[in-house]
Amino acid sequence: MGAEASLVEIFVSAQGEGPEVGRTTVFVRFGGCDLRCGWCDSPGTWRPGAVCRLEVEAGRGVFEERANPLPIDVVVEHIERLAPRRSTWISLTGGEPLLQPDAVEAVVDRLHAAGRRIYLETHGLHAAALARMVERIDLVSMDWKLASDVQWGPRVTPLPGEDFHDAHAAFLRVARRARAVYVKVVVTPSTRDAELDAMLDRIAAIDPSTPLVIQPVTPTGSVRERPDADRLLGWLARAESRLADVRLVPQTHPIYGAR
Ligand code: SF4
Numbered sequence: 001m002g003a004e005a006s007l008v009e010i011f012v013s014a015q016g017e018g019p020e021v022g023r024t025t026v027f028v029r030f031g032g033c034d035l036r037c038g039w040c041d042s043p044g045t046w047r048p049g050a051v052c053r054l055e056v057e058a059g060r061g062v063f064e065e066r067a068n069p070l071p072i073d074v075v076v077e078h079i080e081r082l083a084p085r086r087s088t089w090i091s092l093t094g095g096e097p098l099l100q101p102d103a104v105e106a107v108v109d110r111l112h113a114a115g116r117r118i119y120l121e122t123h124g125l126h127a128a129a130l131a132r133m134v135e136r137i138d139l140v141s142m143d144w145k146l147a148s149d150v151q152w153g154p155r156v157t158p159l160p161g162e163d164f165h166d167a168h169a170a171f172l173r174v175a176r177r178a179r180a181v182y183v184k185v186v187v188t189p190s191t192r193d194a195e196l197d198a199m200l201d202r203i204a205a206i207d208p209s210t211p212l213v214i215q216p217v218t219p220t221g222s223v224r225e226r227p228d229a230d231r232l233l234g235w236l237a238r239a240e241s242r243l244a245d246v247r248l249v250p251q252t253h254p255i256y257g258a259r
Contacts, residue, residue, distance in 0.1 A: 004069035005103035006031045006048035008095060011055040011063075012082050015089065016253030018141050018213055019182055020119065025089040026082050028075065028107070030097040031068070034156045035123055038149040039186060039223040045095035046153065058082045072106045079111070086115055089139075093121040101129035112136040124183075125164060127171040134174055140181040144168050144199050148190040149223065163195065169202040172210070182211035187235060188223050196235060204242045211245040218251045 008029040015025045031048030033040075040046075052070065053063040066074070079090055090111055097104045097120065104120075111118050117138045122130070124142030134140070147163040175181040183203060185196070203210050214235055216226045226232075232248055239246040253259065 003072050003102040003106040005072060005075050005100060005107065006068045007052035007070055007075070008042075008045050008049065009053045009055070009063070010075070010078050010082065011259075012058045013258050014253065015091070015119075016251045016258065017215060017249065018184060019211065019247075020089060020139070021249065021252055023089055024083075025091050025119065026079055027091045027093055028079065028097075030092065030094045030100055030104070032099045033094055033096045033123070034099060034153045035096070035125075035145065036151050036153045037145065037186070037221075038190075039188060039217045039220045041218065041220045042095070043221070048095075054078050055082060069103075072103065072110065075103075075107055076110045076114075079116075080114075083116075087117065089117050089119045091119040091121055096123050096126070098122055098126040098129040101126075101132055104129075105133045108133045108136050120178075124171045124175070125167045127167075127174045130171065131174050134177045137178040138180065140175040140178045142168070142171060142175055142181060142183055144183050144185045144203075146185065146187075146191055146195045146199070148192055148195060149186075149188050149217075163198070165198050165202055168199070169206060172203065172206055176207065176210075182213060184213045184215055186215045186217050187227055187232070188217040189225055189227050190223075191227065191231075191235075193235075193238070196238065200239055200242045208242065209244045212239055212243050212247070214239060214246065214248045216248070216250045218254050 056062045119139045121141045145164045236248045
């Protein structure tokens with residue numbers, strides 16, 4: 001039997017963050033995540049469920065339920081149904097998609113063969129899984145998690161060390177083999193200058209032209225407010241002193257009430 005995917009949902013919306021913000025995107029949301037970010041806006045994705053939901057008509061918000069796991073044929077057929085235009089981005093997101101490497105690789109193979117634009121949104125820690133498929137991905141959006149607001153989830157054997165910097169650096173080295181990659185860091189009132197510096201040092205050592213998006217947190221979960229403007233602009237200047245391509249960009253979809 002071929003690979004199967006445990007999903008949360010497939011739906012169409014506008015990309016709400018990063019360099020492709022505002023573009024129509026089909027989101028394929030995989031179930032399961034091994035991190036716990038204080039601001040997580042999708043805790044319903046932390047554990048794969050018995051069922052997933054598939055949007056029936058692009059942008060209409062009408063869904064049908066299907067049992068998990070789904071055959072890859074069904075996943076790809078549904079993507080094709082929602083995105084007839086070849087240029088539409090297909091985002092493989094979660095949860096953490098790379099926790100299901102067989103399924104993600106099978107979807108990537110099929111989409112790549114069909115000439116689709118593949119956008120992988122990942123927490124940026126599972127380099128070996130990414131290495132299996134990275135050359136077929138058009139854009140890797142990798143988070144750089146800061147330990148001030150992010151922990152490993154229950155039942156995870158943590159990687160060595162108290163933070164995520166070394167694991168992210170290893171991931172970025174692999175992600176550079178994709179057609180494009182950018183790093184996104186979510187900053188909150190708890191963010192420390194020293195942890196941002198540790199991230200900037202590592203990115204600059206790998207490639208100082210790596211695009212970086214600094215994303216002020218959208219208050220959610222245990223995070224109640226954004227950092228103030230002075231801190232945000234200070235972090236922007238700090239990052240620009242070491243990297244060539246830095247932007248400060250909040251999420252846009254909460255502004256108009258989309259997911
Ligand atoms: S990695 Fe993503 S899905 Fe997992 S806890 Fe963090 S924000 Fe939520």
